Amino acid sequence: MSPVTEAIRTVAAREILPRWRQLADDEISVKTGPHDLVTVADQAAERSLTAILTALLPGSVVVGEEAVHEDPSRYAALSGDAPVWIVDPVDGTRPFVRGETGFCTLVALAHHGELLGSWTYAPARELFAHAWRGAGAWLDGVRLHAGAPDHTRPLRVAHSHPDYTSPQQKRALSALVTEGVTARPCGAAGLEYLAVARGELDAIAFDWENAWDHAAGLLLVREAGGLELTRDGSPFRLAGENDMPFTAARDKATAQRLVALFRSGDAGGVVGAR
CATH class of the missing domain: 3.30.540.10 (Fructose-1,6-Bisphosphatase, subunit A, domain 1)
Incomplete structure (x- = not known):
C-alpha cells in the first residue's frame, strides 16, 4: 500500500x-x-x-x-x-x-x-x-479500461445537478436533451468519473471548474483510455478559465459528439465559477 x-x-x-x-x-x-x-x-x-x-x-x-x-x-x-x-x-x-x-x-x-x-x-x-x-x-x-460505448443504444450521460446550476448553465446543458442521449443529473462527481473509467457510464458533462471535484477523476478517466474536452475542443485546464461546459468520456468519438452538442446549443460558452 x-x-x-x-x-x-x-x-x-x-x-x-x-x-x-x-x-x-x-x-x-x-x-x-x-x-x-x-x-x-x-x-x-x-x-x-x-x-x-x-x-x-x-x-x-x-x-x-x-x-x-x-x-x-x-x-x-x-x-x-x-x-x-x-x-x-x-x-x-x-x-x-x-x-x-x-x-x-x-x-x-x-x-x-x-x-x-x-x-x-x-x-x-x-x-x-x-x-x-x-x-x-x-x-x-x-x-481499468473505459472502452467505447455500444453504438446500438443511446449514450448514457450524467450532467451537472440542477440544484447547482444557474438558468444560463441549464440552457447550455439542455443540448443533451436529444435523440440518442439518455441524460440524468450527477451524483458525487468522483463516483461519476469512476463510472466512466469503468465503462459503466459513457460520459459526464459539467459546467463548473472547481479543481477538487475534477482533478482526481480526470486523470482516472485519461489513464483508463478516455478523454476530456471543453466546449472549444481543448483539454480541461486546472488553473484558468475553461470554455464550458466540458465533458469526460470513454473515448474520443464520444467526447467530440458531446462537444458538438454543446456548440449546437443557443446558450454559448459558460465559464464556471469557483
Whole structure:
C-alpha cells in the first residue's frame, strides 16, 4: 500500500466513517446556499490530509475545498511552482449527510498544471481507485479500461445537478436533451468519473471548474483510455478559465459528439465559477 493510499484510508477511518449516519444537527453547516453543505467530517478530514500529505512531500501545498472556502486566494497555488495536492475530503456531502453510500474522498497531485497522481476512495462502498500519469488506472488492483460505448443504444450521460446550476448553465446543458442521449443529473462527481473509467457510464458533462471535484477523476478517466474536452475542443485546464461546459468520456468519438452538442446549443460558452 502506498503512503498516500494509507493516509487516505486512515483519515477516512478516523474522521469520516465514524461520523457517517451519526451527525448531529450542529455538525452540519451551510456554505454558499442550501445545497452547499459542510460537516465536521469534511473539515476534520481535510485538516488531517493536509498535514499528512505535505509531510509526505516536503515543499508541497494543498488546495482543499474547505480551506479555499475560508480563503479563496489559496486557489492560486494551482498556478504556482510548488507541487499541489488537490483535496475534496467528502465529495458528495449531501449523500453523506443523508446517510447514503454515494460519497468519496478525492485526492490528486499536480505540478505546473499537470496531473501526476489520482486517488478516489468510496469507503462506504469499499472501492479504491488510483491512477498515475502514464501508468494506467486501477480499481482495487484491477486495471481499468473505459472502452467505447455500444453504438446500438443511446449514450448514457450524467450532467451537472440542477440544484447547482444557474438558468444560463441549464440552457447550455439542455443540448443533451436529444435523440440518442439518455441524460440524468450527477451524483458525487468522483463516483461519476469512476463510472466512466469503468465503462459503466459513457460520459459526464459539467459546467463548473472547481479543481477538487475534477482533478482526481480526470486523470482516472485519461489513464483508463478516455478523454476530456471543453466546449472549444481543448483539454480541461486546472488553473484558468475553461470554455464550458466540458465533458469526460470513454473515448474520443464520444467526447467530440458531446462537444458538438454543446456548440449546437443557443446558450454559448459558460465559464464556471469557483
